[in-house]
Amino acid sequence: MTAEPDGAVEEVGSVLVALADPTRRQLLDLLAAHGAATATTLAGQLPVSRQAIVKHLAVLDSAGLVVGNRVGREVRYSLRPAGLDATTRWMSSLAADWDRRLAAIKHAAEAAERDFS
Amino acid sequence: MTAEPDGAVEEVGSVLVALADPTRRQLLDLLAAHGAATATTLAGQLPVSRQAIVKHLAVLDSAGLVVGNRVGREVRYSLRPAGLDATTRWMSSLAADWDRRLAAIKHAAEAAERDFS
């Protein structure tokens, strides 16, 4: 009814929440640069503890932006662009929706003064 | 250095923060549907107080997603798709960046074992 197909909204929401944090975005950048890395290694590149990194990676994982593969005693995290792609599509369709409605409203703006009951 | 032109990052960040909240997204949907509305009117459509709406609108405003025009004694808020557009573009370029780097890494994965010092 709004602009979203009702089912994918929560997924998009979690991606947006994940991207809202600067440290998390930085983490994604590091992964994009190195391809794959462990939490410990990543903690060396950022001014926070390893545990903080682990938590951020968990958020990114449940948002579908990252995956962790266990290799021996370490866990190697890598990027997963699918979730980002979906959110990008959602956003641009939302933008298109706004444009459409704004055009319609602007056109009929002088006709009706009140919209609510 | 990362993937962003260094200046627009903060702006994009604020848009992402703004979009991360479900109530705020709902608010944007209402504005898209009605074209313009006051905080008091919007509070009638959502299960939160007017003050909460005012705060959300402030966040959306400083993210560039919404503008408030004073008409007499009331403030009419309306949509401003420009910020959303910019963020959409940023996200898709980020996705493209990831894809590019992931391809490069996957291609050279067998050659180098360690990336860090």
Added chain:
DNA sequence: ATTGAGTGCAACCCGATTGTTGCACGTCCG
């Protein structure tokens, strides 16, 4: 001028996030 609707500001509450530290558990290597 007085009343009422609409807004702005401030204090306050509470739950979620972000971050820390400490320690226990696997796992590789000398």
Added chain:
DNA sequence: CGGACGTGCAACAATCGGGTTGCACTCAAT
């Protein structure tokens, strides 16, 4: 085997965000 490295879990402190309530102020209309 036994130490060293990496991870996982748990408790904890502190800050942030969303939400509420109460009150003062502005503007319009009678």
